[in-house]
Amino acid sequence: MTGIGAGLLLxxxxxxxxxxxxxxxxxxxxxxxxxxxxxxxxVTGFLTxxxxxxxxTGGLLIPIALPMDPLLLAPDRLGGLFMLIVSGVGILVSLYxxxxxxxxxxxxxxxxxxxxxxxxxxxxxxxxxxxxxxLAWEIMTLGSTVLLLADHASRAxxxxxxxxxxxxxxxxxxxxxxxxxxxxxxxxxTSFTNLQAIEPGSGPANVAFVLFLLGFGGKAELVxxxxxxxxxxxxxxSHVSAAMSGAMVKIGVYGGLLVCVRLLPDGPAWWAIAxxxxxxxxxxxxxxxxxxxxxxxxxxxxSTTENMGLVFLGLGASMLLRGYDATAAAxxxxxxxxxxxxxHAAFKSxxxxxxxxxxxxxxxxNLDRLGGLGARMPVTASxxxxxxxxxxxxxxxxxxxxxxxxxxxxxxxxxxxxxxxSVAASVAMxxxxxxxxxxxxxxxxxxxxxxxxxxxxxxxxxxxxxxxxVPPLMQLALALGxxxxxxxxxxxxxxxxxxxxxxxxxxxxxxxxxxxxxxxxPGIGAVLDPxxxxxxxxxxAIPVIVSIIVSARRHPHRTIDLPWGGGGSRARPRxxxxxxxxxxxxxxxxxxxxxxxxxxxxxxxAESRYLVEHVRVEQRVSDVIETRLYRPVxxxxxxxxxxxxxxxxxxxxxxxxxxxxxxxxxxxxVSL
Amino acid sequence: xxxxxxxxxxxxxxxxxxxxSALMVWRHSLLASIRLLALQGVALAALVAVIGIxxxxxxxxxxxxxxxxxxxxxxxxxxxxxxxxxxxxxxESPRLNPTAALLAVTLLTILSYxxxxxxxxxxxxxxxxxxxxxxAMVLIGFLLLIxxxxxxxxLIGFLLLxxxxxTIAFLTSGGVPILLEFAVSLDVxxxxxxxxxxxxxxxxxxxxxxxxxxxxxxx
Numbered sequence: 001m002t003g004i005g006a007g008l009l010l011x012x013x014x015x016x017x018x019x020x021x022x023x024x025x026x027x028x029x030x031x032x033x034x035x036x037x038x039x040x041x042x043v044t045g046f047l048t049x050x051x052x053x054x055x056x057t058g059g060l061l062i063p064i065a066l067p068m069d070p071l072l073l074a075p076d077r078l079g080g081l082f083m084l085i086v087s088g089v090g091i092l093v094s095l096y097x098x099x100x101x102x103x104x105x106x107x108x109x110x111x112x113x114x115x116x117x118x119x120x121x122x123x124x125x126x127x128x129x130x131x132x133x134x135l136a137w138e139i140m141t142l143g144s145t146v147l148l149l150a151d152h153a154s155r156a157x158x159x160x161x162x163x164x165x166x167x168x169x170x171x172x173x174x175x176x177x178x179x180x181x182x183x184x185x186x187x188x189x190t191s192f193t194n195l196q197a198i199e200p201g202s203g204p205a206n207v208a209f210v211l212f213l214l215g216f217g218g219k220a221e222l223v224x225x226x227x228x229x230x231x232x233x234x235x236x237x238s239h240v241s242a243a244m245s246g247a248m249v250k251i252g253v254y255g256g257l258l259v260c261v262r263l264l265p266d267g268p269a270w271w272a273i274a275x276x277x278x279x280x281x282x283x284x285x286x287x288x289x290x291x292x293x294x295x296x297x298x299x300x301x302x303s304t305t306e307n308m309g310l311v312f313l314g315l316g317a318s319m320l321l322r323g324y325d326a327t328a329a330a331x332x333x334x335x336x337x338x339x340x341x342x343x344h345a346a347f348k349s350x351x352x353x354x355x356x357x358x359x360x361x362x363x364x365x366n367l368d369r370l371g372g373l374g375a376r377m378p379v380t381a382s383x384x385x386x387x388x389x390x391x392x393x394x395x396x397x398x399x400x401x402x403x404x405x406x407x408x409x410x411x412x413x414x415x416x417x418x419x420x421x422s423v424a425a426s427v428a429m430x431x432x433x434x435x436x437x438x439x440x441x442x443x444x445x446x447x448x449x450x451x452x453x454x455x456x457x458x459x460x461x462x463x464x465x466x467x468x469x470v471p472p473l474m475q476l477a478l479a480l481g482x483x484x485x486x487x488x489x490x491x492x493x494x495x496x497x498x499x500x501x502x503x504x505x506x507x508x509x510x511x512x513x514x515x516x517x518x519x520x521x522p523g524i525g526a527v528l529d530p531x532x533x534x535x536x537x538x539x540x541a542i543p544v545i546v547s548i549i550v551s552a553r554r555h556p557h558r559t560i561d562l563p564w565g566g567g568g569s570r571a572r573p574r575x576x577x578x579x580x581x582x583x584x585x586x587x588x589x590x591x592x593x594x595x596x597x598x599x600x601x602x603x604x605x606a607e608s609r610y611l612v613e614h615v616r617v618e619q620r621v622s623d624v625i626e627t628r629l630y631r632p633v634x635x636x637x638x639x640x641x642x643x644x645x646x647x648x649x650x651x652x653x654x655x656x657x658x659x660x661x662x663x664x665x666x667x668x669x670v671s672l
Numbered sequence: 673x674x675x676x677x678x679x680x681x682x683x684x685x686x687x688x689x690x691x692x693s694a695l696m697v698w699r700h701s702l703l704a705s706i707r708l709l710a711l712q713g714v715a716l717a718a719l720v721a722v723i724g725i726x727x728x729x730x731x732x733x734x735x736x737x738x739x740x741x742x743x744x745x746x747x748x749x750x751x752x753x754x755x756x757x758x759x760x761x762x763x764e765s766p767r768l769n770p771t772a773a774l775l776a777v778t779l780l781t782i783l784s785y786x787x788x789x790x791x792x793x794x795x796x797x798x799x800x801x802x803x804x805x806x807x808a809m810v811l812i813g814f815l816l817l818i819x820x821x822x823x824x825x826x827l828i829g830f831l832l833l834x835x836x837x838x839t840i841a842f843l844t845s846g847g848v849p850i851l852l853e854f855a856v857s858l859d860v861x862x863x864x865x866x867x868x869x870x871x872x873x874x875x876x877x878x879x880x881x882x883x884x885x886x887x888x889x890x891x
Contacts, residue, residue, distance in 0.1 A: 653767065656818040663814065667783060671790040 002058025007048030008073050008126060009060060011119055014041045018115035022108055034111040035098025041115055042090030045083055045122045052080025052126075053498065059126070069191035071132040077502040078262065079125035081338065082254045085345045086121045088484070089246035094118075096353050096477035097239040100360055100470070103151075105237040110150040117143025117243065124251050129191040130180035137176065137251075141169045144248060147240045148232060161228075161235040168218055168228040175215030176255070179208040183263070192263060200264040200271075209271055212259045213278070220252030221305045222312060223282040224625045229305055230289070234297035234365070238356020241297060245304045246349030253311050253341050260319055261334070261503060269323050269424060276316030276428060280435040282309030285593075285625075287439045291446040292587050292594060292621050294579035296355050296365045299450055300348065303391060306439055307344045311337045313432055314406050320428060321413045324421035328523020329413030331503065331510030336405035338499045343398030343488050347390030350481030351450075354384035357474055358454060361467040367453045367579035369464065374455035376467045381455045383478035388447040390485040393440055396530050398488030401519065404528055405496070407436060412524040442586075449582050458573045490530050491517035580619055587621070596621045678726050679798045685719035686805040688712075689839060690781070693812045693832060697773045697819075700763055705828050706752045713743030716835055720842055723799065735853055739838070742857045747831060747864055751824065768819040780811040799843045806843055809836030823871040827864060834860055 018037035025033050052075040059074025075083055097105075097114065104110070120140030127133035145166055152158045183195045186204035198205050218225035233241040260267065260275070286305030293299040314337030321330035357380040358373060359365050374381040390397035410429045413421075420426050459465035469475070488495060493513030500511040514520040518529030587596050599618040605611040648655075692712040696705050717740035724732025766773065784807035788794065794801050813836055816829025838853075 653818055653821075656814075660814045660818055664783070664811075667787045671787040 022111035038094035045087030049083030113146035172218035179211035216255035233301035242352035272319035279312030340402035710748035806840030
């Protein structure tokens with residue numbers, strides 16, 4: 001057996017052990033044992049994925065009696081990359097969950113579902129035939145659903161989120177199943193090698209492409225299939241949201257790549273344009289919703305939609321450019337999309353874990369009631385801050401490198417040797433650049449809000465004022481996450497070169513590692529070297545900082561007591577900007593898209609109508625797609641359901657009568 | 673001698689089967705239904721014995737003894753296995769009034785004759801001519817299943833249905849292999865025992881076995 005096969009087998013064994021220990025173990029040891037075993041699973045997956053990414057072959061063959069190709073788990077380089085992403089997030093989440101879970105989150109069921117979820121996510125990218133892919137997909141969905149429902153008894157919203165999640169997951173699964181069925185019928189086989197034989201532009205391939213886009217798009221939170229995201233990710237326990245957003249969503253991306261890069265490469269141009277449209281719309285819609293949200297976890301959830309939109313935008317751009325033989329730019333765009341997926345896994349899981357730490361300390365996820373946590377929770381604040389930089393795509397973090405590379409490929413991709421490659425590309429690329437520019441700006445605004453309102457200024461509630469730093473193990477997970485964000489941002493060259501291996505047989509043409517971990521795009525002629533950048537800015541900044549300190553030392557510190565505060569000395573926390581007020585101008589600008597509902601209640605003093613006792617302002621931004629698209633469909637189904645309830649009312653006589661009548665009809669028809 | 677009587681014997685047995693089926697629909701008392709079921713079992717056993725003698729197969733005679741013991745004696749005994757006093761009081765109030773039910777029986781019998789003659793053809797043999805009776809019994813059993821409220825009356829419908837299937841099998845192909853027949857009979861006996869215990873539990877738990885009052889399960 002090869003190393004990869006052994007790694008996969010070890011993961012399965014550890015997973016079974018973790019389930020048994022969660023079900024049979026003592027409650028006091030459950031979190032510890034579960035956390036350690038889940039970390040081991042993730043570490044094994046990390047090593048297996050790394051081996052596959054570096055080019056090791058081999059796998060696990062599972063013979064079955066059914067008349068189809070045998071189940072084979074043998075990840076290629078691309079699969080290895082996604083195993084690496086998933087297990088990296090898995091390590092953080094397992095470490096974090098070991099000390100963060102309490103109450104229903106640490107129940108027997110929750111800890112039994114955790115390894116199932118982790119192993120399921122590992123097996124999807126390892127699968128090399130549609131049956132084992134679907135099987136692993138369902139294991140993953142099952143595990144995540146159970147984890148989501150951990151707290152269903154005490155909060156009604158969790159149950160509702162569970163129903164949305166199950167319905168949307170099953171919809172995704174149905175589309176993917178149908179897509180594979182179409183391909184399998186056309187190619188007479190279920191293994192990926194058989195499916196690859198299909199001509200990408202043919203009828204079945206087109207049908208399968210649309211089905212796959214719907215299925216994987218649903219898992220990757222793309223608009224308009226994202227409706228489960230703002231319900232599910234906020235309601236799940238934070239470590240589960242981190243795993244879902246950081247890892248599970250990437251499996252949706254992997255699905256997209258599997259279809260467009262591996263199974264049906266070089267598809268027609270409309271595939272690429274469809275993916276770009278869906279990706280661009282998701283990016284814009286996601287970040288708009290995120291920027292006006294005042295619930296920290298809803299904000300992070302919508303930001304996930306934005307990032308996945310960008311990943312798909314990159315994928316679509318790469319497909320379009322490849323169609324016009326702009327190979328270097330196409331490869332760069334694809335590497336950028338993959339890097340964005342990697343960096344999103346790093347910063348978004350850290351952000352969700354940070355949000356979990358805030359909830360752990362204050363029990364509050366409404367930004368309008370937080371504030372001043374920076375001084376009270378320094379480790380959480382720095383980790384969340386670094387991850388926010390990554391999410392806002394600020395230099396020296398991972399997010400920046402990916403967006404930089406994507407922009408480079410889009411800007412230079414439209415031209416090949418000075419000539420325009422096609423009209424479609426020269427229209428699509430500038431539009432895509434505009435979308436990325438707008439999302440980048442809004443993302444900056446969003447994460448300034450998320451970090452600034454939560455961690456800076458003065459506490460806006462008693463809970464925030466009483467916050468304490470979280471336990472060391474949670475701090476460790478947060479610090480590891482933040483470090484990975486920085487490492488990916490400071491050493492983009494080797495990482496990009498490694499990632500480029502997964503999609504191209506000749507990766508050095510597209511992406512090279514130069515200097516001290518810098519990255520170069522030879523086909524485009526762009527170079528980025530963050531370490532040199534940091535060193536240069538340090539060269540400028542250090543003398544300035546030193547001179548400021550020195551000059552400050554010269555003047556002795558004086559305490560000034562204000563003779564008259566001018567109102568400033570009576571500033572109360574309620575006078576600070578809140579998340580809602582910070583986003584208010586944005587809501588005003590995008591009023592037509594967001595359709596917010598405002599509720600202002602003014603209570604007057606009893607003696608005089610001219611004096612106001614207090615004002616209460618409430619602003620809700622509902623998901624337009626949910627209210628306009630899903631509600632009517634759901635209402636239709638509900639009406640149908642009410643009618644059907646009369647037909648199937650639970651009476652056994654009625655059911656027997658149906659079969660009797662059916663039998664009689666059959667008899668009469670055959671004798672006619 | 674036997675040759676001349678053979679068609680009449682077959683007619684007699686199948687007629688008895690159809691008559692008992694129709695009477696089961698007509699009568700409402702559980703005890704009467706059980707007695708009719710016993711009678712039907714005996715008729716079925718007789719039918720099998722007649723076919724066996726006519727075809728010269730000793731195996732079928734053995735089967736007829738088996739049927740007599742299971743369907744003629746065993747099952748009715750299990751069903752009636754409680755004090756005669758209490759079982760006499762059980763009166764079914766069916767969902768179909770007797771006139772409509774008998775009319776339905778007539779229509780079902782006609783339908784089964786039409787179906788068998790059109791689809792399979794009645795054939796030239798005596799047994800082939802009688803085959804529609806089996807289908808009619810199946811349909812009547814189904815009718816009993818949907819028109820009776822009590823679990824045990826429905827059980828009788830189920831057994832009638834089973835008898836119908838056995839009748840078709842014997843009339844068209846000289847019966848199923850003995851081993852299969854043995855196994856099926858035992859299975860049916862087992863099902864009846866289980867359902868009987870189940871109905872008893874239902875009665876003690878809910879105070880009745882009227883199935884359409886058990887509507888709590890549907891939500």
